[in-house]
Amino acid sequence: MSPIVLTLLIFGIMLVLMAVRVPIAISMFTAGAVGYVAQAGWLPLANFLNTQAFARFASYDLSVIPLFILMGNFATQGGISKALFEVASSIMSRFRGGLAMAAVMASAAFGAICGSSVATAATITSVALPEMKRHGYSGRLATGTLAAGGTLGILVPPSVPLVIYAILAEQNIAKLFAAAMIPGLIAVAGYMIAIAIYVRVVPGHAPAHDDAPRLTGRSALGVLPIAIIFTIVFGGIYGGLFTPTEGAAVGAASTFIAALLRGEMTWRKFKHCFYATAEGSAMIFMIFLGADLMNAALALTQVPNQLAAVVGGWGLSPLMVVGAILLFYVVLGAVMDELSMILLTIPIFFPLVMGLDFGLPKESVAIWFGIMVLMTVGFGLLAPPVGLNVYIVNGMARDVPIAESYRGVMPFLISDALRTLLLLFFPAISLWLVKYIG
Numbered sequence: 001m002s003p004i005v006l007t008l009l010i011f012g013i014m015l016v017l018m019a020v021r022v023p024i025a026i027s028m029f030t031a032g033a034v035g036y037v038a039q040a041g042w043l044p045l046a047n048f049l050n051t052q053a054f055a056r057f058a059s060y061d062l063s064v065i066p067l068f069i070l071m072g073n074f075a076t077q078g079g080i081s082k083a084l085f086e087v088a089s090s091i092m093s094r095f096r097g098g099l100a101m102a103a104v105m106a107s108a109a110f111g112a113i114c115g116s117s118v119a120t121a122a123t124i125t126s127v128a129l130p131e132m133k134r135h136g137y138s139g140r141l142a143t144g145t146l147a148a149g150g151t152l153g154i155l156v157p158p159s160v161p162l163v164i165y166a167i168l169a170e171q172n173i174a175k176l177f178a179a180a181m182i183p184g185l186i187a188v189a190g191y192m193i194a195i196a197i198y199v200r201v202v203p204g205h206a207p208a209h210d211d212a213p214r215l216t217g218r219s220a221l222g223v224l225p226i227a228i229i230f231t232i233v234f235g236g237i238y239g240g241l242f243t244p245t246e247g248a249a250v251g252a253a254s255t256f257i258a259a260l261l262r263g264e265m266t267w268r269k270f271k272h273c274f275y276a277t278a279e280g281s282a283m284i285f286m287i288f289l290g291a292d293l294m295n296a297a298l299a300l301t302q303v304p305n306q307l308a309a310v311v312g313g314w315g316l317s318p319l320m321v322v323g324a325i326l327l328f329y330v331v332l333g334a335v336m337d338e339l340s341m342i343l344l345t346i347p348i349f350f351p352l353v354m355g356l357d358f359g360l361p362k363e364s365v366a367i368w369f370g371i372m373v374l375m376t377v378g379f380g381l382l383a384p385p386v387g388l389n390v391y392i393v394n395g396m397a398r399d400v401p402i403a404e405s406y407r408g409v410m411p412f413l414i415s416d417a418l419r420t421l422l423l424l425f426f427p428a429i430s431l432w433l434v435k436y437i438g
Contacts, residue, residue, distance in 0.1 A: 003301040010035040010297055024340045025283070028290030035297030052292055057285060060245065061167050066281040067248035068158050071255050072114035073273040078259025080225060081123045084109045087223050089131070097199035097206045099135055100145040103128040104191045107149030108184070109223065111156040112230050113255060115163075116280075117338070117381055121150025121389045125396050138205040139400030141198065144408020147389040148191055151378040154338065156184040157234070158248070160284070161338050161377065165370045168346045171363070173244040174237050178433040179367045183375060183423055190415035198411045225258035238437065284339060291343035298348065318356035322369065323424060325349050326376045333380020337388060341377055364431050371430040375420050382409045382416070 010031045017027035036045045056062075075081070088102035088109070095101060107124045114120050125146045132142040154161050157177035166173040199206040233251040236242050242250065259265040316324075332341050353369050354362060381389040384406050394405040423430055 006035060006038060007298060007301050009038075010294065010301075014294070018336070023286075024336065025286035025290040028287070028294045028340070028344065032290065032292075032294030032297040036293065036300065039297070039300045048293070048296060052296075053289060056288055056292055059167070061173075062285075064163055064173070064245045064248045065160060065284055066277055067245070067252050068115040068160055068163065069280045070273060070277040071158075071248065071252040072116050072119050073276050074252060074255040074259050074265075075110065075113045076119055076123045077265060077269040077273055078255065079262055079264035080113075080255075080258065081106065081110050082127050084223055084226065085124065085127045085131070095196070097141075097195045099128070099132050099137065100141060100195045100199075100206065101192045103132070103145050104149045104152070104188060104195070107146075108152045108156050108188045109226055111153035111184075112158075113226060113233075113251065114153050115158040115160045117150050117153040117378075117389060118392060120153030121147060121392050122396070124149060125393050129393075129397055136207045138404075139397060140404040140408040141195075141205040142408070143390070143393045143397050143400050143405040144410070144412065145191075145195065147382055147387070147393040147405065147409050148412035150389045150393070151381050152184065152187060152191075155180065155187050155374065155378060157181065158251075159374065161342055162370065162374055163244075164284075164339060164342055165346060165373060168343070169350050169366055169370060171366050171370065172437075175363075175367055175434050175437050176370055177234070177244070178238070178437050179371050179430045180374065181433055183371055183419070183430055186419055186422070186429075187375075187415075190419050191412055194411040194415045225255075225262075229254045229258060287340055287343055291340070291347075294344060295347045318353075318358050319424065321356060322353060322372065325353070326372060326420065326424070329373065329376040330379045330383070333377060333383060336380070338377035338380060341380070342373065346373070358427070360427065360431075364427070364434070367434055368427040368430050372420070372423060375416070375423060379413065379416055382413055 013034055014027045014031035017030060018024060022030075033045060036048065084106040085102060088105040089099055092098035092102040092105065103124060106128065107120050110124060111117075111120050114123075128146060129142060132145075133139075153159075157180050159177075159180060162176050162180060163173060165171070166176050229251060232254055233247045236250060237244055237247040256265070329341060329345070332345070336344075350366070350369070354365060356365075358365050358368075360368070381387060384390075387406065387409070390402070390405050390409060394400060394402050397405075
């Protein structure tokens with residue numbers, strides 16, 4: 001069996017298993033095991049599995065993932081999201097489409113202490129959707145806005161996918177977080193501009209004026225915990241007081257204290273936070289193991305190296321190569337979630353990109369490419385036929401047809417495309433803050 005045929009067989013097995021609803025970790029593990037055995041036999045596979053699981057999971061850097069997930073769960077169960085939306089709606093109510101813009105702002109603020117797209121979408125939707133319906137927003141605009149706002153959970157640091165990229169590419173997590181700051185703010189501004197244009201070009205989806213309560217000192221205090229936690233975590237990381245992993249632990253503890261002070265944290269919610277963290281971390285680590293085995297099987301075929309040589313021989317410009325990779329991510333996002341895509345493809349694409357000459361230091365290229373990947377995988381969270389965020393938000397708005405929710409995300413996908421092109425052609429935007437990190 002030729003290497004190309006074997007590679008296609010490995011991917012074919014994975015896609016077939018995914019199509020019949022086998023969990024992605026098991027799909028990748030099974031496909032990788034078949035490919036590994038076909039090339040090396042059972043005994044080498046057993047030896048690989050005997051050492052790989054410990055080698056992967058014994059990494060100290062991986063502990064940052066459950067800590068950031070725990071931090072997000074404490075924020076979710078601690079009622080912080082409601083205060084965020086109330087303050088944002090008070091600020092934005094003077095603008096047409098203000099409540100939708102407020103939902104985007106609340107999603108960005110919540111993402112700054114969450115790091116999960118799904119958690120951000122579900123949490124902000126539970127708070128904002130009833131208010132948007134009560135004020136006369138259409139189901140299309142409300143669900144589209146909340147699904148798009150949820151993607152800010154991974155675009156605004158801390159970001160679990162960005163942490164995983166840092167581990168796979170062996171890059172500095174703090175520098176990647178710094179690089180994601182400005183693109184994250186551009187994403188927020190782009191979504192708010194998309195809302196402002198949409199409510200004027202397509203009338204009838206938002207009221208002419210949102211009647212929200214005025215901003216008071218008491219309501220403004222509701223966002224104080226977010227500001228304090230963000231300052232402690234990122235100020236400590238960039239101030240050299242602690243590492244990103246230690247910062248995640250400090251952030252989780254700070255968020256727990258904030259939830260206690262708000263009086264929202266009960267014993268039942270406390271246990272739920274740890275159960276949800278265990279489930280989420282186990283899912284990610286299982287995907288790690290499945291992706292490792294599948295990537296090992298692909299490495300044995302030598303096809304990734306051959307692919308890099310072939311692409312290098314085409315004489316394409318480095319930006320065209322990266323653009324083609326990003327388009328592949330958009331297509332792959334139709335069948336896979338963002339974590340699986342990153343775990344499966346970074347070991348293949350990262351060496352290819354690092355071999356290209358962008359006229360930048362290698363570390364800068366690695367950081368910029370990570371931001372480009374992060375921006376692009378957000379497409380898969382919104383675009384049909386999967387659009388995980390769309391499914392989550394639509395499931396909470398049972399009276400809105402799924403087709404309407406997909407129409408609602410189209411303006412935000414246009415914003416995503418424009419932002420991605422901007423960052424692709426102007427890497428300095430992503431790298432501007434990084435130069436200030438020692």
